[in-house]
Structure formats: structure tokens, C-alpha cells
Amino acid sequence: MIDALAGPGAGEADALTASDLLALARDRKTAEDRAAADLLEIAARWADLHPPETIHTAAAFEVRGSEHEEPIAGDGCPLVAEFCVAELGTVLGISTTAAKKLIGHALELRHRFPRLWVQVHTGRVPAWRARLVAETTIHSTPSLTREAAAHVDAQVAAVAGRIGAAQLDRLVAETIKRFDLAAPDPAADPVDGYLSVDPRHVTLHDDDVHFAGTMRWEAELGIADSLDLDHVLKHKAAEQKALGSTESLDVRRAKALGDLARTQTAVDLAFARGGGGFEARSARTSTTEGTDLPAARQVVLHVHVDASMAGDQTVFGPTGRMEQRSKLLLLEQVKSWCGDSRTKVTVKPVVDLNADLSAPGYDIPDRIRDQVILRDQTCVFPWCTRPARRCDLDHVIPFDHRAETEGRPQPGPTTTRNLAALCRHHHRLKTHTVWRYAMTANGVLEWTSPTATATAATTPAPPRSNRSTGLTRA
Structure with missing residues (x-):
């Protein structure tokens, strides 16, 4: 049957009956x-081979918008060396973050969910469902102790893993209450103390960009803040309607929220000296001297559009690309942004991505930095998607600071073909481990892993034209 399906149109394939196809589908699902x-077993064993030297070199998750890190697995699981993760991810064709999740899930299941671990390996529970449980318990707030995790394991195993996300969240919440993991706060909730866990958050789901050029926000606010925000949005939406807007209420409320964000960046809130309150001052005259608050700043979007010359006029193409998440945009959307009275538009000069630019010293001038960022677009480590504008620029062949004084030629010059965008994690990986990479062509990098696998990971240059222009929205 395998050979029959491998060759479309073969006579033997046409002879497969409905029963044959169903049996084949069942076999393939079982094999999957x-x-x-x-793969979970392999990930756990890979972790066993790579313990960290100290707790400071253990793999962890960075928490966006937070000052702390989260472990990749719960209490009772062994730590894993930070830099071993990338090699497993490269072989599997997934990002370092995804590989970190895979290892964390494997350790969480093997050490804290032994019943569920056995059920996965006996085929009673699919791996994806067990990983859903592990992902929830690893990042639960507060963290589950070993005893609490064992309780969840027993409950989930009893139903052979058939549990949905909502049921799992309720089970974890009940476990937190059962094991008294959160100190009760009578003022917050005298009956259910576990509810004193602060659920407030504001999350931007920037991985999910709608074709209309929107992103989804999720927030949980205090009651007073929620009512205040709702009142402001309702008022601003009514103002837009009074000024002639024919858009729907939802759209007007969304635009009002954006207006609030843009208006707020014009104000710097700082603690009043000698008092307990706040004072608002103009961002043009205020400073943050004597405070811990950063100055208000503008939001910048980098939009690239194709353009050509028709006589003396510049003709723009119908579409463009926004660097954030490589979002495809319509020119009409860009025009609408530019029409906002509070929008400052800067047209950047055309950058030839194939030109070989150079600088005499170690520092990278802006003209070369922009060229490399536009060429690489993301971190050049295999499967990493961190935008290049948020990366370090690394000298592929290290710059020798003593070469000039010792009369030797510079082995690692500051040139286009010796610079690459690396996110901070993979920059540290290249600096502190035996991972090595070389540029085989402009923008094409070949990586060699610590185990020097036969098929070295290669990052091909993405499809691109040799010129790019930019619109900067501030």
C-alpha cells in the first residue's frame, strides 16, 4: 500500500477500496x-546528556514584559544546559524556543506526570494532548509543587488524557486551592483564597496578524480600570460619530484605544518630588532626572514599498511589507496612516542590498547596519524568526583589535559580507560555545553544530530584490 500511494496514478493505487484507505489512515495515525x-523520549534523553554546569547556565524562558525567567519544566525536573537546545532544534527544523518547549514538556511528563508518561508510550494518550497538560502546568501561577502535580497526573490519567483546555484550567485552579498554594487574602476573597492570585494582564498576540492589518489584544483588568476604560472608549467612539464617522461601533472603539496610546506618549508621568502623587509634564520640557521612569517615546513602524520611475514621477506598487512580522500591506493602508495629522512620515533612501559596503574600524555605521538588517530580515540562526532590527550585528570572522597596531591585515573587517544579524541568545551561543558559522555568499550562512553533524545547517538568503526603500511611521 505504501508503494501504491507513493506513485500517483498507478494502477495498484486505483485498486484501493474504501476499507483499504481507512485501514491505511489508521496505520499512519498510529505511526504518527x-x-x-x-520524540518526547529522545528530547528527555538529550536533556540527560546535557546538565548545566551551574544554575546560571540552565535553560529558561524569558518572560516578555517581566524581569524574571521561567524554568522550562516544573519543580523536581532536572535542569538542562542552555546551549544544548539549539542543536536539537536545528536537527528537527524548529526554532530554539520550540525545542526548549519540547524538552520542557518531555521532562515535565517524565518526572512529574509518570502515569500520563506511561499512557503516552503505550499509545493510550496522544503526545500532543499530554504536551497540552505539560504546557499548562509548567506555567501555572502559582507553580505546582510535586504533590500538586501528582494530583493533576492522577486526575488526568484516570480519564486517559481526554481533557480539554477549559477543564484543565479548572483542574489546575482546584489543585491550587486544594493544596493551599496561594496564601489566602481575606480582603480579596474571604471564601476562595486561591482567587487572590492576581489574574491581571495585557497581552498582544503579535504572532496572529490579520490580513486586514490588525493584531489581537487580550486583557484582564481590575473592575475600576475596566469601567473607566470602557467609559473613555464609549465617549471617544461617540465623538467620532458626531464628527461624521460612519464606521461601526467596534471599529470606532478600536480606533479610540489607538488614539489613547498615541496621546499618552506625549505625556511623561513622574513622581512629584516631595510628595506621594503624580505630576504630568510635557515630554518636550520634562526629563526623567531623579525618577525611575523612562521618557515617553514614539512608536516607529518600518514599511517597505516597491517603487519605479516613470519619467520624473515615482510610481509605487499596490502592496508593501511591514517589517514587524513581515506583514503584507496594501498601499491604501499606508496612505491612511500617512493621512493621520499626528503621523510623521520619513522616506529613507534606496538601499542596494547587493553592494559591498565597508568601514575602517570596529563600529558599524548606520548605512551598513540598515543594509544588513534589510538583507537578513531575521536572526540568521537556522529557524530563528527574531526580527533583525532587534538583533545584534555580529562580525562573522571576529574583528581583531590588535591587528592594526601590530601591522597585520584585519581578518574580520567591518564589511557587508562579514556581518550578520544574531539575536542575543544565538549571539551568546556563537560566542560561548563551539557552534561556528561562515558566510558562503552574501546573506547565505552555513552553520556547524558542536557534534559536527554530516548535514550542517544552512540559512539560505530569502527571496529579495536587490533594492529596497523604506517608509518610517513615527
Whole structure:
């Protein structure tokens, strides 16, 4: 049957009956589940081979908007060396973050959910469902102790893993209450003390960009803040309607929220000296001297559009690309942004991505920095998607600061073909481990892993034209 399906149109393939196809589908699904379970086992064993030297070199998750890190697995799981993760991810064709999740899930299941771990390897529970449980318990707030995790394991295993996300969240919440993991706060909730866990958050789901050029926000605010915000949005939406807007209420409320954000960046809130309150001052005259608050700043969007010359006129193409998440934009959307009275538009000069630019010293001038960022677009480590504008620029062949004084030629010059965008994690990986990479062509990098696998990971240059122009929205 395998050979028959491998060759479309073969006579033998046409002879497959409905029963044959169903049996084949069942076999393939069983094989897929088996492979996923094996991959969890491999990830756990890979972690066993790479313990960290100290707790400071252990792999962890960075928490966006927070000053702390989260472990990749819960209490009772072994720590894993930070830099071993990238090699596993490269072989699997996934990002370092995804590989970190895979290892964390494997350790969480093997050490804290032994019943569920056995069920995965006996085929009773698919790996994806067990990983859903692990992802929830690893990042629960507050963290589950070993005893609490064992309780969740027993409850989930009893139903052979058949539990949805909502049921799992309720089970974790009940476990937190059962094991008294959160100190009760009578003032917050005298009956259910576990509810004193602060659920407030504001999250931007920037991985999910709608084709209309929107992103989804999720927030949980205090009651007073929620009512105040709702009142302001309702008022601003009514103002827009009174001024002639024919858009729907939802759209007007969304625009009002954006207006609030843009208006707020014009104000710097600082603690009043000698008092307990706040004072608002103009961002043009205020400073943050004597405070811990950063100055208000503008939001910048980098939009690139194709353009050509028709006589003396510049003709723009119908579409463009926003650097943030490589979002495809319509020119009409860009025009609407530029029409906002509070929008400052800067047209950047055309950058030839194939030109070989150079600088005499170690520092990278802006003209070369912009060229490399536009060429690489993301961190050049295999499967990493961190935008290049948020990365370090690394000298592929290290710059020798003593070469000039010792009369030797510079082995690692500051040139286009010796610079690459690396996110901070992969920059540290290249600096502190035996991972090595070389540029085989302009923008094409070949990486060599610590185990020097036969197929070295290669980052091909993405499809691009040799010129790019930019619109900067501030």
C-alpha cells in the first residue's frame, strides 16, 4: 500500500477500496503518534546528556514584559544546559524556543506526570494532548509543587488524557486551592483564597496578524480600570460619530484605544518630588532626572514599498511589507496612516542590498547596519524568526583589535559580507560555545553544530530584490 500511494496514478493505487484507505489512515495515525511519543523520549534523553554546569547556565524562558525567567519544566525536573537546545532544534527544523518547549514538556511528563508518561508510550494518550497538560502546568501561577502535580497526573490519567483546555484550567485552579498554594487574602476573597492570585494582564498576540492589518489584544483588568476604560472608549467612539464617522461601533472603539496610546506618549508621568502623587509634564520640557521612569517615546513602524520611475514621477506598487512580522500591506493602508495629522512620515533612501559596503574600524555605521538588517530580515540562526532590527550585528570572522597596531591585515573587517544579524541568545551561543558559522555568499550562512553533524545547517538568503526603500511611521 505504501508503494501504491507513493506513485500517483498507478494502477495498484486505483485498486484501493474504501476499507483499504481507512485501514491505511489508521496505520499512519498510529505511526504518527508513535513517532511523537518517541520524540518526547529522545528530547528527555538529550536533556540527560546535557546538565548545566551551574544554575546560571540552565535553560529558561524569558518572560516578555517581566524581569524574571521561567524554568522550562516544573519543580523536581532536572535542569538542562542552555546551549544544548539549539542543536536539537536545528536537527528537527524548529526554532530554539520550540525545542526548549519540547524538552520542557518531555521532562515535565517524565518526572512529574509518570502515569500520563506511561499512557503516552503505550499509545493510550496522544503526545500532543499530554504536551497540552505539560504546557499548562509548567506555567501555572502559582507553580505546582510535586504533590500538586501528582494530583493533576492522577486526575488526568484516570480519564486517559481526554481533557480539554477549559477543564484543565479548572483542574489546575482546584489543585491550587486544594493544596493551599496561594496564601489566602481575606480582603480579596474571604471564601476562595486561591482567587487572590492576581489574574491581571495585557497581552498582544503579535504572532496572529490579520490580513486586514490588525493584531489581537487580550486583557484582564481590575473592575475600576475596566469601567473607566470602557467609559473613555464609549465617549471617544461617540465623538467620532458626531464628527461624521460612519464606521461601526467596534471599529470606532478600536480606533479610540489607538488614539489613547498615541496621546499618552506625549505625556511623561513622574513622581512629584516631595510628595506621594503624580505630576504630568510635557515630554518636550520634562526629563526623567531623579525618577525611575523612562521618557515617553514614539512608536516607529518600518514599511517597505516597491517603487519605479516613470519619467520624473515615482510610481509605487499596490502592496508593501511591514517589517514587524513581515506583514503584507496594501498601499491604501499606508496612505491612511500617512493621512493621520499626528503621523510623521520619513522616506529613507534606496538601499542596494547587493553592494559591498565597508568601514575602517570596529563600529558599524548606520548605512551598513540598515543594509544588513534589510538583507537578513531575521536572526540568521537556522529557524530563528527574531526580527533583525532587534538583533545584534555580529562580525562573522571576529574583528581583531590588535591587528592594526601590530601591522597585520584585519581578518574580520567591518564589511557587508562579514556581518550578520544574531539575536542575543544565538549571539551568546556563537560566542560561548563551539557552534561556528561562515558566510558562503552574501546573506547565505552555513552553520556547524558542536557534534559536527554530516548535514550542517544552512540559512539560505530569502527571496529579495536587490533594492529596497523604506517608509518610517513615527
